[in-house]
Amino acid sequence: MRTDEELFELYRGGSRDAFEILFSRYHRKVIHFAYRMTGEQARAEEAAQETFLRVARAAGTWQPTARFSTWLYTIARRTTLNYIRDEKDEGEKLSILQGDEDRDGQSAPQLPGPKSLNPEEMAWSAEVRERFADALQRLPETYRSAFVLNRGEGLSYEEVAAVLGVTVQAVKSRIFRAREMLLESLAEILP
Amino acid sequence: MKCLDWKEKISGYIDGEISPVEVREVEVHLEACESCRALERRMRAVGGGVARIEATVSPYFRDKLFARLEAEELLPRRRSLFAFSLRWAAVPLAAAAAVGLFMLVSPEKGKDAIFQQGGLPRVAQQAPVATAAAGLSTEEREIVAYIDVLEDSAALDDQGDADTIEIFGTAGGRRG
Numbered sequence: 001m002r003t004d005e006e007l008f009e010l011y012r013g014g015s016r017d018a019f020e021i022l023f024s025r026y027h028r029k030v031i032h033f034a035y036r037m038t039g040e041q042a043r044a045e046e047a048a049q050e051t052f053l054r055v056a057r058a059a060g061t062w063q064p065t066a067r068f069s070t071w072l073y074t075i076a077r078r079t080t081l082n083y084i085r086d087e088k089d090e091g092e093k094l095s096i097l098q099g100d101e102d103r104d105g106q107s108a109p110q111l112p113g114p115k116s117l118n119p120e121e122m123a124w125s126a127e128v129r130e131r132f133a134d135a136l137q138r139l140p141e142t143y144r145s146a147f148v149l150n151r152g153e154g155l156s157y158e159e160v161a162a163v164l165g166v167t168v169q170a171v172k173s174r175i176f177r178a179r180e181m182l183l184e185s186l187a188e189i190l191p
Numbered sequence: 192m193k194c195l196d197w198k199e200k201i202s203g204y205i206d207g208e209i210s211p212v213e214v215r216e217v218e219v220h221l222e223a224c225e226s227c228r229a230l231e232r233r234m235r236a237v238g239g240g241v242a243r244i245e246a247t248v249s250p251y252f253r254d255k256l257f258a259r260l261e262a263e264e265l266l267p268r269r270r271s272l273f274a275f276s277l278r279w280a281a282v283p284l285a286a287a288a289a290v291g292l293f294m295l296v297s298p299e300k301g302k303d304a305i306f307q308q309g310g311l312p313r314v315a316q317q318a319p320v321a322t323a324a325a326g327l328s329t330e331e332r333e334i335v336a337y338i339d340v341l342e343d344s345a346a347l348d349d350q351g352d353a354d355t356i357e358i359f360g361t362a363g364g365r366r367g
Contacts, residue, residue: 035246056265
């Protein structure tokens, strides 16, 4: 099986098949990443589309010595940031920024008790999912990026550091801080 | 060391990002400390929960993206199967059309030539395969010769050869 880097080189040489394989390997990951970052399906899809377009447009600038996945996530993160900023510029607010109240100003739905939310046996209801997504969106973007790349996408601290352009120590600190904040905002549904 | 001080190490432990020595330290502490075990459980739950937040992937996502890539000429277009088939079918189709045309234009000319001569036509005799196929029956050699002529468009240049081809193509039907 060809590596990502070999495939991208083939794509740069004009191979459509190589791009198709890379797309099949990464498109779900990129969409999920964008969703975890934006908290919104439509924006996530748009950001993911834009990410792949930018990857193709910037193919000439890619250095074969760099890991393709790291480069892809770097572009995905920057692209997603633009969508988040665009949203803020438009004066919109994500539902998650509305605290514990939903869009109608009513109290958030009653969540299952802690016993049913054992990490291994957690009942993954729509409410719990939304609560997690909301809590994630409340994190500062630098913490969220680090945590999502590590826990959501499975990147190592070193890879996260490369994507974010910071030190491994900074990544370690950001992920820890993200965990602390999430523990606090999800305290009532965690075991 | 207070439990508070273990928190960051436990975080790194969950992520598999601490040294083997630190792993051992954390595990020893977790065995002894109920509150840190609870913290570890909650930390794992948080990470696991985030991993389970997934978008829905639209069935149109790929087509939409690839259309945009093609529009910007960032992706080579895939040749359609029809165009591909047509390209490779062109030679035999042209040959078949030429044979059919000769049949229409001169239906009687040279009709029985092959059987009068009792052997293969000149074009077929000159073809290397005719020699190689010496062990074949007359009918099989006729078939082989016919195939060779179709593959060699130059062979159609000669009127006499074309007449012979006509005979090959229709002999079975006309003999009776």
